[in-house]
Amino acid sequence: MPRLSPHPLAPVIVSPPGYGDAKPTTAPGELTRLAADPDGGVRSRVAADPACPPPLLARLATDHTPLVRRRVATNPSTSVAVLRALARDRDATVRAQVGAHPATPADALRRLAHDRAREVRRRVADNPRAPGETLVRLDTGQYAPHLESAVAGDGVAAPDTPAPITSDPRREIRMRAARGATGPPEVLVRLAGDPARQVRAAVATNRAVPPEVAAQLAADASAEVREGLALNPITPPELLERLARDWRTRVRRGAAANDTISPHLAARLARDWSHTVRAQVAASPATPAELLVRLARDRNPQVLLALIRNADTPDAALDEMARHLRGFRAHLLPLSGRGASKATGRVRQALEQRRPRPTAR
Secondary structure: OOOOOOOOOOOOOOOOOOOOOOOOOOOHHHHHHHHOOOOHHHHHHHHHOOOOOHHHHHHHOOOOOHHHHHHHHHOOOOOHHHHHHHOOOOOHHHHHHHHHOOOOOHHHHHHHOOOOOHHHHHHHHHOOOOOHHHHHOOOOHHHHHHHHHHHHHOOOOOOOOHHHHHOOOOHHHHHHHHHHOOOOHHHHHHHOOOOOHHHHHHHHHOOOOOHHHHHHHHOOOOHHHHHHHHHOOOOOHHHHHHHOOOOOHHHHHHHHHOOOOOHHHHHHHOOOOOHHHHHHHHHOOOOOHHHHHHHOOOOOHHHHHHHHHOOOOOHHHHHHHHHHHOOOOOOOOOOOOOOHHHHHHHHHHHHHHHOOOOOOO
């Protein structure tokens, strides 16, 4: 591959000052006259005009000035045939604009994905119409963040690409493939045995993970992997039950945050020794109302604050909390850096903001 220039290409074309010789309201005949102007700036403004006829754009696509051809590549009226021709342009800035054009056909995007200029490949990665098999084969380099969103939204697990993905030496690439794979299960099966826990955790959060792979990940040695599976809404109930008994708090908290949790499992986690797990149950929209009323008697302020912030908390739970806070032993457990009385005052203030008292007349 030729040595690449360290200087990035111009990211976006903007109209130069004084843009006014060619406007969308300009008549086609006037645009044709301006397209023959000896000043390249005038011709470039014609090429950028959305009202420019496609035959005139095809003529300007062969202009000797790169700026003119670059503006043709950004024009929404440019035809597919012209975009295909500009995809082979000798100027990399022109090819970059073709890679970003929403009408560029898939075959041209595949060609540009192998372009020698990094900026051209980056533009293809940003293009929402880029095919999935093209995205996973891109040499992303320093532009990996641009590729992530595109890969996550498209089927990265194309039938003919599992091996390059799963054997890629870059952990970040394997993680993106694990998060976005929606194709054959073989890709997720192979990535579930990856030596990097971050990759296995990405597989655990994928909603297309097969049941046998989910069962394997539920016994993974990494708590990060088990937590990702506990958060996954497609995790089978029997595995979610197992994860809710995990010895690591973060895994049980992940199970409490799962919207598919059953009422009896939520009731068990509402009695968990960790207040962070109980607070997650209090904040979940899937928690039954009667369980929220029971949690209103909790002595941990973080649990009570989670209840107050939960829009689904019934008035009965808030009334129970108010009665509890009016008692003689109303002091709650201390918050970090705060005393018990300050923690109680903070909960009372939050409750007052949620349910303000009627003003006296």
